[in-house]
Amino acid sequence: MAKKKIPFNIQIDVDSFLPASSEEKEYMVQMRPSSTFFRDGVKRLLKNKVATVSLIIIIIITLSSIILPSVWPYSYERQLGVSLGKPVDASYNNLRPFEYGETEKAKIEAGEKVFPHIFGTDAQGRDYFIRIVYGTRISLAVGFFASIIVLIIGMLVGSISGYIGGKVDLVIMRIVDIIYSLPDMLMVILLASVLKQTLGSAIEGTALEKIGSNIISLFIVFGLLYWVSMSRLIRGQILSLREQEYVLAAKSTGAKSGWIIKKHLIPNCISVIIISTALQIPNAIFTESYLSFLGLGVNAPMPSLGSLASDALNGINSYSYRLIIPAIVISLIVLSLNLFGDGLRDAFDPKLNG
Amino acid sequence: MNTKTLAYILKRVGLALLTIWVVITVTFFVMHAVPGGPFIGEKATTPEVQAAMEAKYGLDKPVMVQYVTYLKDIVTKFDFGPSLKQRGRQVTDIIFEGMKTSAKLGLIAAFVALIIGVVLGSVAALRRNRLIDRIIMVITTAFVSMPSFIMGTLLLLFLSEKLHLFPANGETWQGLVLPVVTLSLYPMSYITRLTRSSMLDVLGQDYIRTAKAKGVSGPKIIFGHALKNSLIPVITYFGPMLAYIVTGSLVVEQIFSVPGVGRAFVKSITGRDYPLIMGTTIILASLIVIMNLIGDIMYKVVDPRISFE
Amino acid sequence: MSLLEVKDLRTSFFTDAGEVKAVNGISFFLDHGKVLGIVGESGSGKSVTAYSIMQILAGTGKIVGGSIKFDGKELVGASEKEMKAIRGNRISIIFQDPMTSLNPTYTIGSQLIEAIVLHTDRNKKQAYDRAVEMLKLVNVNEPEKRMKQYPFEFSGGMRQRVMIAMALACEPDILIADEPTTALDVTIQAQILELMSSLQKKLGMAIIMITHDLGVVAQMCDEVIVMYAGSICEQGTADEIFYNPKHEYTKGLMRSIPTTATAGKKLQPIAGTPIDLLNMPKGCPFAPRCDAAMKICINQCAYPLDINENHRAACWMNVKDGIADGTIATGEEEEQ
Numbered sequence: 001m002a003k004k005k006i007p008f009n010i011q012i013d014v015d016s017f018l019p020a021s022s023e024e025k026e027y028m029v030q031m032r033p034s035s036t037f038f039r040d041g042v043k044r045l046l047k048n049k050v051a052t053v054s055l056i057i058i059i060i061i062t063l064s065s066i067i068l069p070s071v072w073p074y075s076y077e078r079q080l081g082v083s084l085g086k087p088v089d090a091s092y093n094n095l096r097p098f099e100y101g102e103t104e105k106a107k108i109e110a111g112e113k114v115f116p117h118i119f120g121t122d123a124q125g126r127d128y129f130i131r132i133v134y135g136t137r138i139s140l141a142v143g144f145f146a147s148i149i150v151l152i153i154g155m156l157v158g159s160i161s162g163y164i165g166g167k168v169d170l171v172i173m174r175i176v177d178i179i180y181s182l183p184d185m186l187m188v189i190l191l192a193s194v195l196k197q198t199l200g201s202a203i204e205g206t207a208l209e210k211i212g213s214n215i216i217s218l219f220i221v222f223g224l225l226y227w228v229s230m231s232r233l234i235r236g237q238i239l240s241l242r243e244q245e246y247v248l249a250a251k252s253t254g255a256k257s258g259w260i261i262k263k264h265l266i267p268n269c270i271s272v273i274i275i276s277t278a279l280q281i282p283n284a285i286f287t288e289s290y291l292s293f294l295g296l297g298v299n300a301p302m303p304s305l306g307s308l309a310s311d312a313l314n315g316i317n318s319y320s321y322r323l324i325i326p327a328i329v330i331s332l333i334v335l336s337l338n339l340f341g342d343g344l345r346d347a348f349d350p351k352l353n354g
Numbered sequence: 355m356n357t358k359t360l361a362y363i364l365k366r367v368g369l370a371l372l373t374i375w376v377v378i379t380v381t382f383f384v385m386h387a388v389p390g391g392p393f394i395g396e397k398a399t400t401p402e403v404q405a406a407m408e409a410k411y412g413l414d415k416p417v418m419v420q421y422v423t424y425l426k427d428i429v430t431k432f433d434f435g436p437s438l439k440q441r442g443r444q445v446t447d448i449i450f451e452g453m454k455t456s457a458k459l460g461l462i463a464a465f466v467a468l469i470i471g472v473v474l475g476s477v478a479a480l481r482r483n484r485l486i487d488r489i490i491m492v493i494t495t496a497f498v499s500m501p502s503f504i505m506g507t508l509l510l511l512f513l514s515e516k517l518h519l520f521p522a523n524g525e526t527w528q529g530l531v532l533p534v535v536t537l538s539l540y541p542m543s544y545i546t547r548l549t550r551s552s553m554l555d556v557l558g559q560d561y562i563r564t565a566k567a568k569g570v571s572g573p574k575i576i577f578g579h580a581l582k583n584s585l586i587p588v589i590t591y592f593g594p595m596l597a598y599i600v601t602g603s604l605v606v607e608q609i610f611s612v613p614g615v616g617r618a619f620v621k622s623i624t625g626r627d628y629p630l631i632m633g634t635t636i637i638l639a640s641l642i643v644i645m646n647l648i649g650d651i652m653y654k655v656v657d658p659r660i661s662f663e
Numbered sequence: 664m665s666l667l668e669v670k671d672l673r674t675s676f677f678t679d680a681g682e683v684k685a686v687n688g689i690s691f692f693l694d695h696g697k698v699l700g701i702v703g704e705s706g707s708g709k710s711v712t713a714y715s716i717m718q719i720l721a722g723t724g725k726i727v728g729g730s731i732k733f734d735g736k737e738l739v740g741a742s743e744k745e746m747k748a749i750r751g752n753r754i755s756i757i758f759q760d761p762m763t764s765l766n767p768t769y770t771i772g773s774q775l776i777e778a779i780v781l782h783t784d785r786n787k788k789q790a791y792d793r794a795v796e797m798l799k800l801v802n803v804n805e806p807e808k809r810m811k812q813y814p815f816e817f818s819g820g821m822r823q824r825v826m827i828a829m830a831l832a833c834e835p836d837i838l839i840a841d842e843p844t845t846a847l848d849v850t851i852q853a854q855i856l857e858l859m860s861s862l863q864k865k866l867g868m869a870i871i872m873i874t875h876d877l878g879v880v881a882q883m884c885d886e887v888i889v890m891y892a893g894s895i896c897e898q899g900t901a902d903e904i905f906y907n908p909k910h911e912y913t914k915g916l917m918r919s920i921p922t923t924a925t926a927g928k929k930l931q932p933i934a935g936t937p938i939d940l941l942n943m944p945k946g947c948p949f950a951p952r953c954d955a956a957m958k959i960c961i962n963q964c965a966y967p968l969d970i971n972e973n974h975r976a977a978c979w980m981n982v983k984d985g986i987a988d989g990t991i992a993t994g995e996e997e998e999q
Contacts, residue, residue: 017983020956181373183642185601190635193623198387286501293503327504335499560763566719568751568778582768
């Protein structure tokens, strides 16, 4: 047998042919640290600068809308020139941003401190800044609660339909199909316009009056129509999870149906639910501002961003800032929520990763 | 066309008809929640109109009878009754008159949105992650988040009032520019993003790799193999797009004073012209349902796989 | 001169997470009419090798070094125009999943005709006839009717036959088959392999058979390359690899397949998981999973050592054995 020469004249010492220990082998391999699904997702989310910035913007806006009305020296409904018994002081009306009216100027000269009107005042002498803030609060609240209503109804119907199956499921899904094909906006407008008439008288004197008939009608409308896609989503999740083995395993240990739903199925749907709800909120806000713009939204004097924009159409030439400001705020809110929702989905949807 | 496709189409048509019936019924009964019912109106109504209503629907007859009459009139004669507020005019006449302008506006907007959307979306997909893609994505994200009335009012403010570039009357061709732009921005942005993600998805598919492995050239891969598959999701958007255009036209016609159905509808709401509200709701809703149906059928035709499900 | 000469090919994918070194310097030859098998686990780089030859790597993939000579012509760095003339024409490839590899919205006929018209001078009618002829060749029944049908109307096995027909329509010199039977039922697998075998004898093209199934290799291949983590562990004739494996990885593979020798005994799978290509350690990539790993394996990857004329393996075990039985000189002595 011919002797083979090792090329490159490597110095090979006999020791290096001793077996390697398992520690040495493990040292070779650096495994990436694993972590839980949620931690991974949050990490991914935070890495996404756009989503993080959007989240910060949303938090700032939300916090301001909650806190500011309490600390602001002006209230949203107070017409500053109007006091009981005295003639209307029109010097408060239609002030530009940071402008002072005659009466106010006189007060300042007298040594009083007058808080500036950052966005000016409207035609009734109300501080516009606080109306914007309050309008934001209304829009956000409506958006949020409407989404919660949609979530609850959708989850209930979806999980019942998905878990019980059979005839119940069939009937519910037919109903869902029909509601789904209804043109939602038209139905919303229809319902809102009717409820505006009827609901007003119904809730007079009750605690609900304070919230306003229009907002309630909005919630009713949302509750009736918008739960369908959520219920389909939940039902789909449950149907696929039903097939999973651990449900069988749990059943075999004698667990009751309700417990199975709560403990096993729902936690797995959570990411889907959260993402869907997060994207539903801007939709709700959009619908509310649209209705308010058409005059079917909140009742005066309560402002919403949509109604403020609608009112501003009148004076669009002379007081264009009254339109631009709510326009920017709505766009900012909806945009941030959409971007954040997108970011959530990118970070947490396991199907998209890979 | 095989029997399975036919069965599917029939089923969808049936569902559509059922939905339209639901719309009519819901509209009718919801409207009856108004005190006195929708056919009585308020004191401002003239005696002639009152008499017409009485003759048609029999106002002291029970609700169910009125409902049947109403339904029958619609189905057999396409008659939605007289308008409460606009004397002597039938609802159908009012609607169809406005429809001419609105249809023009809507169709142009849809067309613009579709063409520009598909083109921009394809460009973005092909130049993925490069500058043009990022610019397109930022702009479309912004437009998708902006409610149409915001866009419309801003355009009205800047381009019409301040800069006097376009008139806001909805009559002349120039007058239609701003409404069309406002109405088409959302669908255009949506279609752009849809086309982009769809095309990216398609480009990653195995059969594109096969085509490349056969030696097919780049442009032929895109226009031959990829485009047809990419457009399938866009077709499913036709129905929702029309729905958006219909509802969007309500505000757009308001803002730009376009004499269309949308503006008439809004006027009918504030003016509480119930027959007109009902008639418009039903007609517009039915239009949307039919468009959705057509969209579904077209989807089937384009993607032969669906026939087998 | 061989039909295909691959020398020190290196291909990497440049991702957000870093450079994934999918192929790390491999070399092999393919002669006319021979069947070469490339064997390895998922992630070993076998498919990437094929895609590098045809230059159909996905977006982030790039050939970063080495040479691929086809019929004397250098393919690395060739223009897209040159590659287009070769793809589907002189080198064809069929893929693993026939379900997704055919365009669902075009008929089989149009996809076949496209391949033919692209590379030959035939007109539409002639291409049609050729396509029907190809379908007959791959044993698709009622070919005229099938031409008008869509992919979803075919079964998996049929679709793979169509893929083969499409690949062979222009009579290529090399057919690359990337796991052609993995997605099919076992009985269909046998049929497809049978078909490929007979076509190879009839048409005489060379085949590169990429698979993780050693049974397929045993059935069809003249020569075999065993890949792991982007490198070639061992290469040689099929007989040598099966009966005389000289790399610990190959030995492990042979131990883990059921044969008459191992009948009745427990199969020994190879423990551990494939290495992370983003964090390639220095030293032999297989060492962490190798029962016989030695200290030198940790620090240095072995170079390919000639076992005999038809057989090369890159494993330090052979050097150890060679020093022990005196067949390897440790530097000072001359080769005889």
